Amino acid sequence: METLQGIVDNYYYMVAIILFVIGMYTMLTHSNMIKKVIAMNIMDASVFLMFVAVGYAHGSQAPIIRDNVEIIYANPLPGALILTGIVVAVSVTAYALSLVVKIYRYYDTCDYDEICEMRSKE
Amino acid sequence: MIEILNILLLLFLIVCAVGVAYIRDLLSAVILFSSFGLIMAIIWQQLSAPDVAMVEAALGTGVVSLLLIAAISKTRRTE
Amino acid sequence: MEDQITRITSRLVVPFIQVYGIYIILHGHLSPGGSFSGGAIFGASLVLVALSFNLEAGSKQIPHNAASVLESGGALGYLITGLVAIALGGYYLSNKAAGFPMGEAGSLFSAGAIFIITLFVGIKVASTIATLFYYIIEGEK
Amino acid sequence: MGFSEHFPALIVVVLFFTAFISPLLYRWARKLAAPAVIAALLAALAMVVVLLIQVQQFGIYYYHMGGWPPPWGIEFKADPLRLYILVVLISVSLWIFIYALRDLGHELKTRVIGWYYTLYSVLVGSMAGIALTNDLFNLFVLMEICAISACAIISIKEDRECLEASFKYLILSAMGTGCFLLGVVMLYMVTGYLNYSFLYQALVEAFDFYPLNIFTAAALFIVAFGTKAALFPLHVWLPDAHASAPSPSSAMLSGLVIKIYAFALFLMFYEVFPRVVLEAVPLSEIVLWLAALGAMFGSIYAMIQTDLKKMLAYSSIAQIAYIFMGIGLHHSLALVGGFYHIMVHAVTKAMLFMVAGVIIYSTGVRRIDQLTGIGKVLPVTMVAFTIGSASMVGIPGTGGLISKWYLALSALEIGRPIFVLVILASSLLNAIYYMPIVINAFMHQDEFKKEVKPVPGIMQLSMVVGMVFIIIFGFFSKPVVTLLEQAAALFF
Amino acid sequence: MTPVIMYSCRVSDLFRNTLSIVTAAITFILTLSLYGFVVGGGEIQLTLFEVLPNLEISMRLDLLSFCLAALASFVWLLCTIYSVDYMAKEHACGRYYPVFIFTLGSCQGIFFAGDLFSLFVFFELMSLIAYILVIHEETEEALKAGYKYLVMTIIGGLALFFGMIIVFELGGTVSLGVGVILQEPSMLALLAFICFLIGFGMKAGMFPLHVWLPDAHPVAPSPASALLSGIMLKTGAYGLIRVIFHVFSPEMLQSVGWNNILAVLAVITILLGSAVALTQTDIKRRLAYSSISQLGYVLLGLSILNNNAITGAVFHIFSHALMKSILFLAAGAIIWKTGLRVIADLKGIGRQMPVTMGCFSVAALAMIGIPPLNGFLSKWTLAMGALDAQMPLYVLVLLVSSLLNALYYLPIIIPAFFEMPGDNGHDHHDHHEFEFNIQEATPRMLSVMIILALFTFIFGLTPNNIAFSLSRVTAEFLLLGGAF
Known part of the structure; x- marks a missing residue:
């Protein structure tokens, strides 16, 4: 019962972990490269979700300076970090996609297994 | 009330992620993924991280989907 | 993609998107947003032009050479701003301590070096996104 | 300051x-x-x-x-x-x-x-x-x-x-x-x-x-x-x-x-x-055992390669395992060994890849079995390869020995001679796949058949520098080791 | 210091022949010049530089080092002289001579090593350099043998390394001659002992x-084989001596009975080496197996660990170096002149090459242990040692082995002198060649063999000759724990 309560209390974390697992599973098992790239993004997003959830205090507000200084702010640090993280993830994605396009030009396929087969035949 | 919304959004996230994993049409997968990103942005807004939400909406959803679509247009649409 | 409606719409919308992007870049330290999102929006507007007209028009709007120069320039500007802070006697990238002029909290020019830095990063992000898009769509570079 | x-x-x-x-x-x-x-x-x-x-x-x-x-x-x-x-x-x-x-x-x-x-x-x-x-x-x-x-x-x-x-x-x-x-x-x-x-x-x-x-x-x-x-x-x-x-x-x-x-x-x-x-939790243990496996399997995989650069790459897996071993053994001497190996292997493996690069540049050959007799046409290159492989094996006078010495010493110090055996067995395997290349390059009757482009001076110079450093690491390791011992002392 | 100079004598250019002879000669003379010093009981410990904390390249000079270094440089000098003619036919002399001298340098390095680490370094250096000598001919066969040699060398080197690390771990130092490093028998110490046994035993052909x-x-050029058999095998034995007396102590080894491991292996080595030698048809292979069995004597002497046995062992190092050098050089001369390697073809060759075969016979007889020759003296001393240790079984082993020696050497000598070539008429071409083309080897080669043969006589005839007394003193010196 306690475990269940723990799960309910931390549902953000649980969802993040589930997403992480889905992302990783897709990334490692699917042979299509574009699928792999999308899955990579899902995986990253799930970690970011978890990170932001860590910084969130119940009922807190966005950390923007207003006249009223009494309110609880959410921890701004994870937000700032996630920003960087997203940018990094996007750049990795962009690079991966450019690789995919180039690979397609050489092999005429986006499927990793097919490429491996072609290479082993050589 | 807001809790329930959050939980619904989270469930929707999971559905999107699973959908991405199982759909064989890549373009649909990309669209699902961008809706995944948008929901994520809403969740972050809910978690009082508006600037993250904004970046996610612009970069994570907009640019990544754009690039993905561009890549798909250059390659093959189905898996 | 040679469609009249999209052309006219994008011709109408693009300036607003660009202004909005610049706004977000400049107000990054006051309201949610900042150089990354603003730069992405700006870059997206360029991509939109390219998509709705054709690639040549897009290339005219932001030539490849200029894009790559801007990319390097944006990053360099960021690094140099950081170095200026050292020259002024602070730590690397330090802001107030290095004596950058700070304005009223809440006004546009209130953040010293942050302002300059976001500007540079915005340029960098916008040009990078455009370059990446061309890179993937054109293939040959 | x-x-x-x-x-x-x-x-x-x-x-x-x-x-x-x-x-x-x-x-x-x-x-x-x-x-x-x-x-x-x-x-x-x-x-x-x-x-x-x-x-x-x-x-x-x-x-x-x-x-x-x-x-x-x-x-x-x-x-x-x-x-x-x-x-x-x-x-x-x-x-x-x-x-x-x-x-x-x-x-x-x-x-x-x-x-x-x-x-x-x-x-x-x-x-x-x-x-x-x-x-x-x-x-x-x-x-x-x-x-x-x-x-x-x-x-x-x-x-x-x-x-x-x-x-x-x-x-x-x-x-x-x-x-x-x-x-x-x-x-x-x-x-x-x-x-x-x-x-x-x-x-x-x-x-x-x-x-x-x-x-x-x-x-x-x-x-x-x-x-x-x-x-x-x-x-x-x-x-x-x-x-x-x-x-x-x-x-x-x-x-x-x-x-x-x-x-x-x-x-x-x-x-x-x-x-x-x-x-x-035995986290260090996990790293240690994985490293031990890596040291063995990396070498074994390297033995069956036919491509020179692939062989070098697999050899890297075996060598990086030594460094992980240095981390996992959790002892100051092991740290010294591991970190010394970082330096030695950085120089050695970089030089070996340079050698591979020079061979490809000059002759276009990548396969190991086509390297027969190459020592006579590219002497400097193959001498560099020889010294590099000697260091990989841990022949005295090269840097590889010193790091192995420290790793083995610390494995004994904490009472686990089994890892010494792993290190030694892996060295032996290294010898088995590096030495034949050297031997065939120099000591074979057959002449090298391919056409050979002259090697630019700057490439040769880089390889000579590498050789000199490997030898220096083998003999004058004391300043570095002293530095590392001081540094490692901070953690224990 | 002398060893340093020796070590740095690595030269190769146009005058390489002269130069390498001169270098070897200088080495020999320099070594001899230390004689007075050493006999006076002097010892030198000299640290060149520290490689690691407590781990240095250092030099040490004492009686044992002197004996072996003098022997090595002497044989080396003669072999170099011999090579000048022998190698004239061979290719790649530019590689051969520097390597030859370099091997001498590292060999001297082994004998003068002041601690286990430098011993190990020089040992590896010598083994690897000697590889080039082994495969000098570059035939397929040589490469194969060389590969085997290399792998074994590396295994041995790694075992030594392991042993050394254990010693360093347990004792905190690897210096030789500072007394006994490992006092207490333990599992690890046993492991170290076995490792040393593997490392040095590999070299000694255990x-x-x-x-x-x-x-x-057999595949190496003959002068090189002479050195491989004559000197380099001895470095293994030397290493074992050092380990037994300086790292462990004889008392400790005897008390826990580890020396029995060595003894058993030595006995097997002796018998097996002799027995297998019998079955060989190639002359150099037969000599190589004979080397294995002879090294077994040395190891046996070491395992008995008393005064007479050690004396015998050290003296056997001397005598075997001389004898085996002669044998290989003579075999080399025959091959050089005739190209014949198979023993059955050598009938009647004693008539064409009397001096060569004469030297060969002297050495072979010495091997068998015919009384006036030095082989007898060393075997006798060993047997005395075995009897002192209440081990008549070992005497039996020695006798059996001598018998076997006789069985495989006499069939070479007797037909060579007393049978006509081609008696069983199996090849007329041979006959032809024997009649007209065979002459004596060149004077230089002959003189080398004669000098060595003379020494064999001298050492055998005069029981109180210099080598024997040196061995005697050395044995006492060692048993006293390295201090007078």
């Missing part, structure tokens, strides 16, 4: 600066681009040396980015061990770069060479950052930069193998960084810090309340860094990536990049996780 | 590790 107080940041900044300026230079003043990179590397090296001297005088030094104190700001830390890594990193990359100047023109299209300079400087800069940083998130960002630039210097060659290999590398390293970031979040969740020093203290308390989180984080770190540094079962990306890349890139990747991740794992184990955590 | 030897020795 004056101006030099900014050096930790400047080391990284100067490299990134060069990175972004070199495409511009390449566009407008092509002749200046390469000298600019060399100058930046030299400047960075000078700064590291100055810092090292100062750190030895005044003790460990922290640098706060933007003047923000930790735990909020990014903190760079300058301690002897990190600076030692930096010295190795920057000097070896300078050396490889000088070699690359000639080799690149042969392997790459002229158009992309400017970008190669950029990527090269970014790679070195991010590695320097990984070594210096004292902040987990900063580490994450730098790791991603490092991963992208490392992939890019493989894929810049634009042939099929390179592209495919770098995609594999990219996906696996994305998985690695994903795991790493998840681990970071776990730690942040229970402590609220990202700074190593703060984490170290906070984890002692947090360990009582959230042991599970911390274990998970540690396990994720092992997976993450294990993937990036090619720890045995996670090494699948390495052979393709290292073998297909242009030779200077292979030298860089095998020589330095994987070491940096091993070093990062070391920092996790010694600066982030307190001893109570490591003693509660 | 029984289970001898497999490389019969392949490697």
Whole structure:
């Protein structure tokens, strides 16, 4: 019962972990490269979700300076970090996609297994 | 009330992620993924991280989907 | 993609998107947003032009050479701003301590070096996104 | 300390600066681009040396980015061990770069060479950052930069193998960084810090309340860094990536990049996780056994390769395992051995890849069985190969012996002679696959059949430098070892 | 210091022949010049530099080092002289001579090593350099043998390394001659002992590790085989002596009975080497197997660990070096002149090459242990040692082995002198060649063999000759724990 309560209390974390697992599973098992790239993004997003959830205090507000200084702010640090993280993830994605396009030009396929087969035949 | 919304959004996230994993049409997968990103942005807004939400909406959803679509247009649409 | 409606719409919308992007870049330290999102929006507007007209028009709007120069320039500007802070006697990238002029909290020019830095990063992000898009769509570079 | 107080940041900044300026230079003043990179590397090296001297005088030094104190700001830390890594990193990359100047023109299209300079400087800069940083998130960002630039210097060659290999590398390293970031979040969740020093203290308390989180984080770190540094079962990306890349890139990747991740794992184990955590679960044991397996299997795989560069790549897996062993043995002598091996292997493997590069440049041969009699036409190259392989095997008089000596000594010190056996068996296997190449190159009746292009002077010079250093490491290791012993003493 | 100079004598250029002879001669003279000093009981410990803390390259000079270094440089000098003619036919002399001298340098380095680490370094250096000598001919066969040799060498080197690390770990130092390093028997110490046994035993051709030897020795050029058999095998024995007396102590070894391991292996080595030698048809292979069995004597002497036995062992190092050098050089001369390697073809060759075969017979007789020759003296002393240790079984082993020696040497000598070539008429071409083309080897080669043969006589005839007394003193010196 306690475990269940723990799960309910931390549902953000649980969802993040589930997403992480889905992302990783897709990334490692699917042979299509574009699928792999999308899955990579899902995986990253799930970690970011978890990170932001860590910084969130119940009922807190966005950390923007207003006249009223009494309110609880959410921890701004994870937000700032996630920003960087997203940018990094996007750049990795962009690079991966450019690789995919180039690979397609050489092999005429986006499927990793097919490429491996072609290479082993050589 | 807001809790329930959050939980619904989270469930929707999971559905999107699973959908991405199982759909064989890549373009649909990309669209699902961008809706995944948008929901994520809403969740972050809910978690009082508006600037993250904004970046996610612009970069994570907009640019990544754009690039993905561009890549798909250059390659093959189905898996 | 040679469609009249999209052309006219994008011709109408693009300036607003660009202004909005610049706004977000400049107000990054006051309201949610900042150089990354603003730069992405700006870059997206360029991509939109390219998509709705054709690639040549897009290339005219932001030539490849200029894009790559801007990319390097944006990053360099960021690094140099950081170095200026050292020259002024602070730590690397330090802001107030290095004596950058700070304005009223809440006004546009209130953040010293942050302002300059976001500007540079915005340029960098916008040009990078455009370059990446061309890179993937054109293939040959 | 004056101006030099900014050096930790400047080391990284100067490299990134060069990175972004070199495409511009390449566009407008092509002749200046390469000298600019060399100058930046030299400047960075000078700064590291100055810092090292100062750190030895005044003790460990922290640098706060933007003047923000930790735990909020990014903190760079300058301690002897990190600076030692930096010295190795920057000097070896300078050396490889000088070699690359000639080799690149042969392997790459002229158009992309400017970008190669950029990527090269970014790679070195991010590695320097990984070594210096004292902040987990900063580490994450730098790791991603490092991963992208490392992939890019493989894929810049634009042939099929390179592209495919770098995609594999990219996906696996994305998985690695994903795991790493998840681990970071776990730690942040229970402590609220990202700074190593703060984490170290906070984890002692947090360990009582959230042991599970911390274990998970540690396990994720092992997976993450294990993937990036090619720890045995996670090494699948390495052979393709290292073998297909242009030779200077292979030298860089095998020589330095994987070491940096091993070093990062070391920092996790010694600066982030307190001893109570490591003693509660046998994490070091896991690393140790994986390393032992890697040392054996890497060598065994290397034996069955027919491609020279592939063989060298598999040999890297075996050699990196020694470094992991140095981390996992958890003893000061083992650290000395492991870190000495970082230096020795960086130089040796870089030189061996240079040799492979020269052979490909000059004759176009990649297959091991076609190298028969090559020693007579490329004497300097093959002598370099001989010395390099001697160091891999651990023949006395080369650097390889010293690191093995320390590793074996510490394995005995903690009463586990089995690892000495592993080291020795792995050395034997090394001998079995390196020696035949040397023998066939020099001592075979058959003449070398292929046409041979003359080797440029600068390439030969680089190889000679490598040889000299390997011998120096073998005989005059005392200053380095003393430095390492001091540095290792900080952790025990 | 002398050893340093020796070590640095590595030269190769146009005058290489002269130069290498001169170098070898200088080495020999310099070594001899230390004689007075050493006999006076002097010892020198000299640290060149520290490689690691407590781990240095150092030099040490004492009686044992002197004996072996003098022997080595002497044989080397003669072999170099011999090579000048022998190698005239061969290719790649530019490689051969420097390597030859370099091997001498590292060999001297082994004998003068002041601690286990430098011993190990020089040992590895010598083994690896000698590899080039082994495969000098570059034939397929040579390469194969060389590969085997190399792998075994590396295994041995790693075992030594392991042993050394254990010693360093347990004792904190690897210096030789500072007294006994390992006092207490323990599991690890046993492991170290076995490792040293493997490492040095491999070099000395001890029984289970001898497999490389019969392949490697025959394929090398003859002067090189002479050195491989004559001197380099001895470095293994030398290493074992050092380990037994300086790292462990004889008392300790005897008390826990580890020396029995060595003894058993030595006995097997002796018998097996002799027995297998019988079955060989190639002359150099037969000699190589004979080397294995002879080294067994030395190891046996070491395992008995009393005064007479050690004296015998050390003296056998001397005598075997001389005898085996002669044998290989003579065999080399025959091959050089005739190209014949198979023993059955050598009938009647004693008539064409009387001096060569004369020397060969002297050495072979010495091997068998015919009384006036030095082989007898060493065997006699060994037997005395065995009897002192109440081990008549070993005497039996020695006798059996001598018998076997006789069985495989006499069939070479007797037909060579007393049968006509081609008696069984199996090849007329041979006959032809024998009649017209065979002459005596060149004077230089002959003189070398004669000098060695003379020494064999001298050492055998005068029981109180210099080598024997040196061995005697050395044995006492060692048993006293390295201090007078």
